[in-house]
Amino acid sequence: xxxxxxxxxxxxxxxxxxxxxxxxxxxxxxxxxxxxxxxxxxxxxxxxxxxxxxxxxxxxxxxxxxxxxxxxxxxxxxxxxxxxxxxxxxxxxxxxxxxxxxxxxxxxxxxxxxxxxxxxxxxxxxxxxxxxxxxxxxxxxxxxxxxxxxxxxxxxxxxxxxxxxxxxxxxxxxxxxxxxxxxxxxxxxxxxxxxxxxxxxxxxxxxxxxxxxxxxxxxxxxxxxxxxxxxxxxxxxxxxxxxxxxxxxxxx
Amino acid sequence: xxxxxxxxxxxxxxxxxxxxxxxxxxxxxxxxxxxxxxxxxxxxxxxxxxxxxxxxxxxxxxxxxxxxxxxxxxxxxxxxxxxxxxxxxxxxxxxxxxxxxxxxxxxxxxxxxxxxxxxxxxxxxxxxxxxxxxxxxxxxxxxxxxxxxxxxxxxxxxxxxxxxxxxxxxxxxxxxxxxxxxxxxxxxxxxxxxxxxxxxxxxxxxxxxxxxxxxxxxxxxxxxxxxxxxxxxxxxxxxxxxxxxxxxxxxxxxxxxxxxxxxxxxxxxxxxxxxxxxxx
Amino acid sequence: xxxxxxxxxxxxxxxxxxxxxxxxxxxxxxxxxxxxxxxxxxxxxxxxxxxxxxxxxxxxxxxxxxxxxxxxxxxxxxxxxxxxxxxxxxxxxxxxxxxxxxxxxxxxxxxxxxxxxxxxxxxxxxxxxxxxxxxxxxxxxxxxxxxxxxxxxxxxxxxxxxxxxxxxxxxxxxxxxxxxxxxxxxxxxxxxxxxxxxxxxxxxxxxxxxxxxxxxxxxxxxxxxxxxxxxxxxxxxxxxxxxxxxxxxxxxxxxxxxxxxxxxxxxxxxxxxxxxxxxxxxxxxxxxxxxx
Numbered sequence: 102x103x104x105x106x107x108x109x110x111x112x113x114x115x116x117x118x119x120x121x122x123x124x125x126x127x128x129x130x131x132x133x134x135x136x137x138x139x140x141x142x143x144x145x146x147x148x149x150x151x152x153x154x155x156x157x158x159x160x161x162x163x164x165x166x167x168x169x170x171x172x173x174x175x176x177x178x179x180x181x182x183x184x185x186x187x188x189x190x191x192x193x194x195x196x197x198x199x200x201x202x203x204x205x206x207x208x209x210x211x212x213x214x215x216x217x218x219x220x221x222x223x224x225x226x227x228x229x230x231x232x233x234x235x236x237x238x239x240x241x242x243x244x245x246x247x248x249x250x251x252x253x254x255x256x257x258x259x260x261x262x263x264x265x266x267x268x269x270x271x272x273x274x275x276x277x278x279x280x281x282x283x284x285x286x287x288x289x290x291x292x293x294x295x296x297x298x299x300x301x302x303x304x305x306x307x308x309x310x311x312x313x314x315x316x317x318x319x320x321x322x323x324x325x326x327x328x329x330x331x332x333x334x335x336x337x338x339x340x341x342x343x344x345x346x347x348x349x350x351x352x353x
Numbered sequence: 354x355x356x357x358x359x360x361x362x363x364x365x366x367x368x369x370x371x372x373x374x375x376x377x378x379x380x381x382x383x384x385x386x387x388x389x390x391x392x393x394x395x396x397x398x399x400x401x402x403x404x405x406x407x408x409x410x411x412x413x414x415x416x417x418x419x420x421x422x423x424x425x426x427x428x429x430x431x432x433x434x435x436x437x438x439x440x441x442x443x444x445x446x447x448x449x450x451x452x453x454x455x456x457x458x459x460x461x462x463x464x465x466x467x468x469x470x471x472x473x474x475x476x477x478x479x480x481x482x483x484x485x486x487x488x489x490x491x492x493x494x495x496x497x498x499x500x501x502x503x504x505x506x507x508x509x510x511x512x513x514x515x516x517x518x519x520x521x522x523x524x525x526x527x528x529x530x531x532x533x534x535x536x537x538x539x540x541x542x543x544x545x546x547x548x549x550x551x552x553x554x555x556x557x558x559x560x561x562x563x564x565x566x567x568x569x570x571x572x573x574x575x576x577x578x579x580x581x582x583x584x585x586x587x588x589x590x591x592x593x594x595x596x597x598x599x600x601x602x603x604x605x606x607x608x609x610x611x612x613x614x615x616x617x618x619x620x621x622x623x624x625x626x627x628x629x630x631x632x633x
Numbered sequence: 634x635x636x637x638x639x640x641x642x643x644x645x646x647x648x649x650x651x652x653x654x655x656x657x658x659x660x661x662x663x664x665x666x667x668x669x670x671x672x673x674x675x676x677x678x679x680x681x682x683x684x685x686x687x688x689x690x691x692x693x694x695x696x697x698x699x700x701x702x703x704x705x706x707x708x709x710x711x712x713x714x715x716x717x718x719x720x721x722x723x724x725x726x727x728x729x730x731x732x733x734x735x736x737x738x739x740x741x742x743x744x745x746x747x748x749x750x751x752x753x754x755x756x757x758x759x760x761x762x763x764x765x766x767x768x769x770x771x772x773x774x775x776x777x778x779x780x781x782x783x784x785x786x787x788x789x790x791x792x793x794x795x796x797x798x799x800x801x802x803x804x805x806x807x808x809x810x811x812x813x814x815x816x817x818x819x820x821x822x823x824x825x826x827x828x829x830x831x832x833x834x835x836x837x838x839x840x841x842x843x844x845x846x847x848x849x850x851x852x853x854x855x856x857x858x859x860x861x862x863x864x865x866x867x868x869x870x871x872x873x874x875x876x877x878x879x880x881x882x883x884x885x886x887x888x889x890x891x892x893x894x895x896x897x898x899x900x901x902x903x904x905x906x907x908x909x910x911x912x913x914x915x916x917x918x919x920x921x922x923x924x925x
Contacts, residue, residue, distance in 0.1 A: 123629065165611070190610055194409070213572055489792050493792055501868075
């Protein structure tokens with residue numbers, strides 16, 4: 102990128118601690134002041150050992166966790182910026198999906214819907230026309246190699262890997278400006294995983310800002326434009342994958 | 354962004370017995386009780402604020418005695434609040450304070466603008482009449498006078514709530530628990546209400562039956578875009594159906610938030626206890 | 634010899650005191666002023682058992698005087714034991730004259746029927762009502778019943794009509810068919826048209842005469858004034874129908890256009906053929922006599 106695009110996400114001084122009232126009021130630190138910027142078209146992969154705070158960071162941005170201090174500013178598609186930490190719950194709920202997506206390892210329980218319905222519905226929720234959504238959803242499921250025979254069965258009968266692909270398709274059709282990916286391919290076999298990574302790679306080239314957590318370095322290498330290394334709730338390093346990842350490999 | 358609230362509850366309080374500053378200050382979660390010893394007053398609910406927008410489901414979670422039923426009864430108009438307002442926005446855009454209505458106006462509101470699905474089907478259905486007749490009850494109350502149109506609409510509603518049409522003319526008395534709840538849902542939706550209250554809609558059903566009814570409710574809420582309040586002591590019900598919720602304890606709202614946040618990052622000691630109990 | 638003949642006073646037999654008379658007249662006036670509304674009154678002990686016409690009797694006794702002519706029918710029959718007894722009592726107590734011909738009567742007290750002859754303006758039909766509450770079948774709680782009438786909440790009555798039609802294919806309710814007094818749009822109260830059959834219900838609609846319903850046991854009086862709409866509760870797509878038996882005719886006068894009742898087959902051996910006669914015996918007699 103020659104001229105850096107304006108940041109879609111600006112995280113500064115983000116802290117998160119938990120107070121466990123029922124365990125003697127114990128305080129658990131998860132994030133100790135994180136600064137981070139993700140621009141349009143960037144794929145920032147979070148690296149670091151388990152417990153470093155990667156998932157906590159994604160959840161704080163998504164407001165699944167309430168940050169204890171700091172700031173999370175999202176630039177919306179209309180160009181305006183909004184402080185997510187101050188946003189009333191109902192506005193945050195409305196923002197989710199449309200401007201800010203979160204794809205976890207798991208498909209949220211909606212067992213009565215078919216895979217196609219789930220994906221179409223997600224696209225329509227983000228403002229896409231129903232007719233176009235049908236096409237786009239079919240395309241996403243095809244690209245993720247979900248057997249066509251499974252498109253119209255209840256999602257409850259799907260295997261873990263199949264559900265994960267449905268979840269990924271739903272999270273990425275008509276993608277929001279900022280996509281948070283938390284181990285979205287963890288349950289996939291190599292061939293399907295490959296297809297999924299290709300789909301995710303396509304998002305960035307379409308201008309979506311991605312912040313991800315993958316447990317394998319290979320995925321990061323393929324997808325990330327930048328890697329941010331976390332340890333003990335802090336950012337301890339960052340750089341191009343080609344620079345950062347070999348060090349991590351050694352550390353491992 | 355200004356949300357169009359369908360229901361807005363402000364400063365709602367209901368006290369049984371004498372009320373004073375001491376009574377309010379001397380009750381609540383930090384005192385471990387909704388009852389004020391010196392006067393015997395029970396502060397069933399105090400300082401409750403709730404908002405629900407169209408297409409949104411709000412959860413109210415708490416144990417029995419937490420005040421969630423009191424709040425619901427005030428919303429429905431069965432109980433007159435001691436203080437506060439309960440404002441409903443009708444489909445024509447007009448607003449009305451339920452707490453200030455006379456009983457007839459309240460009843461009319463419950464025919465046209467809001468509906469309740471009770472935990473116990475006996476509270477919401479007449480078991481001595483047919484499934485279609487129970488739905489017809491709402492339609493005739495709203496002025497439907499064509500037998501054919503009533504039949505068609507009742508069939509459509511029962512079909513939507515997955516009651517087999519061959520059972521439309523069977524007495525509800527002969528229906529299973531899950532099927533009775535489906536009839537209640539059909540009846541509740543009969544007049545396209547702006548707000549539906551679901552009071553422990555699956556409590557008392559077998560787990561597999563409850564799952565089916567929850568699925569149905571979820572898809573109805575998704576498809577119809579009505580505002581809903583889901584009252585439950587069961588976190589899994591709240592998680593499945595709602596995007597936001599409040600936690601009540603000893604007559605007060607101790608915490609409110611996005612449902613996934615309340616489940617993953619509860620702050621109040623009581624919420625944390627509830628969540629860890631639900632996960633156990 | 635009638636009692637009135639040996640007593641000089643115009644109101645000879647002291648069946649009802651002046652206080653009761655005044656109270657019932659007030660109740661009747663209220664009932665006329667609020668058509669269809671069930672006016673409570675202090676039902677008195679009558680020389681007939683409650684449930685045997687004591688409500689109708691009290692209305693007639695409170696209204697009738699020596700200038701009146703009274704006809705009393707039971708199941709359309711002037712000569713039924715109950716009709717005869719009530720007529721004797723009314724005549725004795727009020728000094729009124731008696732008749733069987735509807736056109737001659739100023740007051741017609743009835744159980745079960747409205748005479749086949751058209752009644753005219755100025756006449757009063759007094760009905761002996763066993764159960765005045767049209768909502769009794771759907772609700773038993775008195776306070777809830779009051780609320781339903783107060784708010785004109787008749788949804789459950791409609792549901793019972795729906796259920797009747799669903800379960801039986803037709804509306805099976807015979808006597809006491811619920812009607813909105815004042816019409817579908819202008820109406821306020823639903824009444825039970827007990828004890829008359831559906832056949833007679835259309836005669837209440839915009840009638841020339843005044844109808845007073847008296848329920849002794851339930852202590853209620855309600856009224857349908859002349860020229861008042863009385864609309865049976867019917868679905869817009871299911872027309873109100875009166876009872877008919879195709880092919881049936883009165884075996885005395887040959888009528889097939891009056892309300893017929895079946896009579897028990899005679900004990901003589903032979904094919905069991907259903908036999909019919911007019912319920913209105915006076916009408917039937919006059920019709921027979923006028924035929925060659």
